[in-house]
Amino acid sequence: MPAILTHRLAVLVALAAIAVLLPLAFPSAYYYRVAALVFVFALAALGLNLLMGFAGQVSLGHAGFLGIGAYAVAIGPTHLGLPSWASLIGGAALSGLVAFLVGRPILRLKGHYLAVATLGFGILVAIVLTNESGWTGGPDGMPVPSLRIFGWRASGSVPWYWISAATFLVGAALAINLIDSPTGRAIRAIHDSETAAGVLGVDVARKKLAIFVISAVYASIAGSYLALFNGLVTPDTAGFLRSIELAAMVVLGGMGSILGALVGAAILVVLPQVLTVLHDYETLVLGLILMGFMIFLRAGIVPSLAGVLGGART
């Protein structure tokens, strides 16, 4: 982790280089589509990583915020006549507010109890989105009008690749900034010892809440992008499986690693696409591969590989 802190700019430059150079290897628009999805999910995973990897607080309900962001850009323009960009911002603000209200009581819980409470929150959001069919279109979901900025219409894989990559970079820059700041040190301290952090003057409850709100905003923006990109949103966006997938991205890529969020998202988005050639065995092989990663790269892919490359770092 200290290496990441000292090379903050290097991480950003490397990420920017990946985003710019990657399309050179794309033979078709389909690759742009997959890569755009990678960056969108990486954004959500990055926010969740701030919460899980840095502050050490589990959330198994983060797809709930993904769902709020996604439905904001569907409901805003359709029912409220708001432009998409304003709906996106409104969704992010709403997610932050919901996180604030939900986080106050549940962030007192620790470990498994917090996991189950956040799980419940995610399921709650999915149920509301399914049942309020007058607003949300129910289980079938609803169409999402394209994003328009100054008359330009963002549709198709290529623009969304650049939008999502650029946003991920901004998100990564903010996350790196945060980690190397008084707030960042305080949340990392909370991860290791809430008692010691408190005794040193860290308002533990408030810092946890702040990071929960920030991670919710990340997820919400990712959800809005997902909906705008797909042109359609269904309650599955906020579903239990999505929440698990986000948490898996964080753990697989590496807890407390900025780059890990991208790697985790890339694997969980790309692998299922690649494995479709196996037809019936797709899910089975995917599961085995994930188990293999966790057995052999216990600290997550990025920290484990960094450990091997950087020598004996503990």
Add this chain to the structure above:
Amino acid sequence: MIILEAEGLAITFGGIRAIDQVSLAVDGGQVFSIIGPNGAGKTTLLNLFSGLYRPLDGRVRLAGEDVTGQAPDRLARRGLSRTFQNLQIFFRMTALENVMVGHHRLERTGILADLLHLPAVRRQNAKTRQAAHAALARLGLAAQADRVASALPYGALKRLEIARALASEPQVLLLDEPAAGCNPVETKELEGIIRAIARDGVTVVLVEHDMRLVMNVSDRIHVLANGRTLAEGGAAEVRTNPDVVAAYLGIHGTQEATRAVG
């Protein structure tokens, strides 16, 4: 001037009175030791002082203000800091970062500024880093600054906790068995460190089993047994107090005390 005061403090755990009507007053700038046999309630008393436990009865006053039942972070912001007997280190962070967290109560940036890494944050980081380096140097840990805490030996971690507490520039520093697990050389060093801290005007409340250390550094000693006050006084008084010798020190302790005199 009395800086830390307990009045009729009491707390029970499962019906057992861990601390029973304890009153004491610590003068500013003193080294005030709390001793007693295992299970006497020394750490419990420190936990009451630092806000980790809420007393069932009694009051705690810090610099004249009633702070009974206040949360640890609020007490920290009033200038109370402590170390832990069972280490509470931020093991994923470097030694320097651990101590930088100690400076948290003096840091003045908002979360938005932190996200944007505004110049104020950069200045604050530089200030915090400087304060942390100074605290590490005081404890002889300058060379370990960039090592991850989990890679440091036990003795260094004990000193790291003191450096971290000092970085919060406390008025009152509670030390919970700082010499536990230290060899005689390290203990002697610790004695010098405690003296130096007190010389800077920081009040030290010391819980310690090493009698030689306690007798050497303490201005005043408070003896607990079974959660109650047994005696209080200077080193000489406590050492010769027949109650203390009989009820607390016992035969083994008497030998220990005799050696401490010599």
